[in-house]
Amino acid sequence: MELSLVIPSFNEKDNVQNLVQQIHQALADTNIDYEIFFVDDSTDETPQRLEKMAALDQRVRYYHRENGKGLGTAVVEGIHQTESEWIIVMDADLQHPPELLPTMVERLKAGIDIVIPSRFVEGGSDGGLVGVRKLISFGARSIGRLLLKRLRPISDCTSGFFGFKRTVVQGVKLQPLGWKILIEILMKANYRTVHEIPYQFKARDAGESKMSIREQWNYLIHLWKLMWQSEEDRRFPLFAMIGFSGVWVNLGLMAGFIYLLGMNHVLASVLASLMAMVNNYIWNDALTWRDAKQKEHKPGWIRMLLFMAISAVSVALTTWIMRGLEMIGIQVLVGQTIGILISTIWSYQANRHLTWGGKKLSLPKPDRRVIVTRDRG
Ligand SMILES: Nc1nc2c(ncn2[C@@H]2O[C@H](COP(=O)(O)OP(=O)(O)O)[C@@H](O)[C@H]2O)c(=O)[nH]1
Ligand SMILES: [Mg+2]
Numbered sequence: 001m002e003l004s005l006v007i008p009s010f011n012e013k014d015n016v017q018n019l020v021q022q023i024h025q026a027l028a029d030t031n032i033d034y035e036i037f038f039v040d041d042s043t044d045e046t047p048q049r050l051e052k053m054a055a056l057d058q059r060v061r062y063y064h065r066e067n068g069k070g071l072g073t074a075v076v077e078g079i080h081q082t083e084s085e086w087i088i089v090m091d092a093d094l095q096h097p098p099e100l101l102p103t104m105v106e107r108l109k110a111g112i113d114i115v116i117p118s119r120f121v122e123g124g125s126d127g128g129l130v131g132v133r134k135l136i137s138f139g140a141r142s143i144g145r146l147l148l149k150r151l152r153p154i155s156d157c158t159s160g161f162f163g164f165k166r167t168v169v170q171g172v173k174l175q176p177l178g179w180k181i182l183i184e185i186l187m188k189a190n191y192r193t194v195h196e197i198p199y200q201f202k203a204r205d206a207g208e209s210k211m212s213i214r215e216q217w218n219y220l221i222h223l224w225k226l227m228w229q230s231e232e233d234r235r236f237p238l239f240a241m242i243g244f245s246g247v248w249v250n251l252g253l254m255a256g257f258i259y260l261l262g263m264n265h266v267l268a269s270v271l272a273s274l275m276a277m278v279n280n281y282i283w284n285d286a287l288t289w290r291d292a293k294q295k296e297h298k299p300g301w302i303r304m305l306l307f308m309a310i311s312a313v314s315v316a317l318t319t320w321i322m323r324g325l326e327m328i329g330i331q332v333l334v335g336q337t338i339g340i341l342i343s344t345i346w347s348y349q350a351n352r353h354l355t356w357g358g359k360k361l362s363l364p365k366p367d368r369r370v371i372v373t374r375d376r377g
């Protein structure tokens with residue numbers, strides 16, 4: 001088998017027959033060997049209709065799950081229960097036009113690893129979504145691309161319509177949380193080339209959308225998980241968290257110096273700050289930039305001095321920003337907060353470039369580099 005179309009379905013009784021018919025029509029002039037595989041969690045008559053089609057049409061198969069466990073796991077199930085060389089995932093409600101299938105197959109045959117029809121490149125549109133959904137969809141995509149670097153070059157990274165070579169997910173543990181299985185694949189799979197094809201996302205044919213607040217929440221949790229699993233994406237949040245924990249180390253030490261050792265307050269403050277910086281350095285060296293050490297030739301004590309110098313500058317920067325904002329009438333604590341945010345970003349960048357190795361590290365490893373191409377609309 002060359003191609004499996006994996007189609008998650010949930011209460012789509014008035015769509016599945018149309019869909020199958022349109023897929024056959026679209027692929028009639030190609031000589032590709034394909035099957036249509038539904039993973040169905042429906043509670044309406046969809047499974048009966050699928051059963052009827054499967055009995056008459058060898059190219060249709062389906063797997064019905066009782067108490068279905070959601071869209072993402074349905075797609076993973078579909079991947080596991082098929083054996084074809086390529087897989088295309090599409091919705092059951094005809095919002096994804098089957099006419100696009102021959103082009104997608106052509107690109108896959110030409111050797112592209114992942115093909116993603118896109119609503120957001122020239123010639124594409126998301127006309128099938130109403131105003132509010134468009135905004136939510138834009139927000140969701142933007143957060144995803146902000147948190148996960150690997151999604152950035154992909155214009156429609158939350159698409160439910162995409163195709164890929166089976167080998168890219170072989171041996172990869174896919175654990176989607178909620179709907180957006182494509183981000184799971186983009187983050188975890190082994191691929192080099194992505195190709196985008198513009199298309200027009202249509203309005204639903206029949207039945208209704210199952211998108212919900214709960215799914216949007218799942219999406220955020222999913223992003224969060226992927227971020228912590230990704231060496232490059234967790235760097236900044238880790239750095240910020242270590243910085244935050246340093247405040248408590250600083251206060252704890254200072255309390256000890258003053259109340260246990262009876263130390264002079266100024267001396268206690270300076271010592272506590274210096275030791276908190278060393279503490280932060282140790283954690284960042286061990287966790288945030290743990291992969292940098294193999295590449296880095298600077299000895300540890302130089303890294304530590306650089307880190308402390310940057311921390312000192314960053315304290316000055318905070319104060320400077322707070323004072324500047326105070327002069328234009330902004331309350332000092334608000335100003336200090338803004339100062340802390342800016343100097344955290346600054347010191348992160350400075351440490352990334354100076355202390356732990358610079359450009360080498362910010363470039364993806366050779367085996368993680370991705371080339372994105374696209375068709376013109
Ligand atoms: N198997 C399965 N499919 C689902 C589930 N939820 C939604 N789907 C299918 O996923 C596709 C996208 O869902 P839809 O409600 O159209 O979302 P929208 O296009 O974002 O409004 C459709 O084919 C649905 O039938 C689910 O829990 N299980
Ligand atoms: Mg839909």
